[in-house]
Amino acid sequence: MSDGARPEAAFVLLLMQSTFWFAAGVSAFPFVLAGEPWMVGLGLASCVLAGLGSLLAAGLICRSRRARRWTLVLEWVCLGGSALLLLLPIGANRGPVSLMVNIALPLALVALLRGKKMRAAFSSHGASPTASAGG
Numbered sequence: 001m002s003d004g005a006r007p008e009a010a011f012v013l014l015l016m017q018s019t020f021w022f023a024a025g026v027s028a029f030p031f032v033l034a035g036e037p038w039m040v041g042l043g044l045a046s047c048v049l050a051g052l053g054s055l056l057a058a059g060l061i062c063r064s065r066r067a068r069r070w071t072l073v074l075e076w077v078c079l080g081g082s083a084l085l086l087l088l089p090i091g092a093n094r095g096p097v098s099l100m101v102n103i104a105l106p107l108a109l110v111a112l113l114r115g116k117k118m119r120a121a122f123s124s125h126g127a128s129p130t131a132s133a134g135g
Helices: 006-028 039-061 065-087 096-113 116-121
Strands: none
Touching: 006 039, 006 096, 006 116, 039 065, 065 096
16 A cells, blocks of 8 residues: 555544444443433443544544544554453453454554654645645
8 A cells, every 4th residue: 555545544444433433322322221321421422432533534634643643542542442351351342343343443543654654644844645646
């Protein structure tokens, strides 16, 4: 994958992750009707996280340095939390879908956004993607 396409790939992956968070948030609300009122907080937190992820994704497509930095922070926090879920014996799901969403997706985002070339692509002094493509 060319370096110019890496931010767009990160945009798509972050939107996918935000969609998963939104689905998790919406799916928590029926449990409130079943007598678990604390699920409102978890559902709202997931929906807010989905909104934050969508805003960061928009920032990535605009080549914002802040969006890149905060996306990396968010993904490292997600990886840390996922590692805790895997290591602690609390009954967390350890299936292939969980591993793909909680480990592989954040790792892919970190891999796409790390490095000197990506830092340069997101810097205000770097060349624009269209200028480097010759058009």
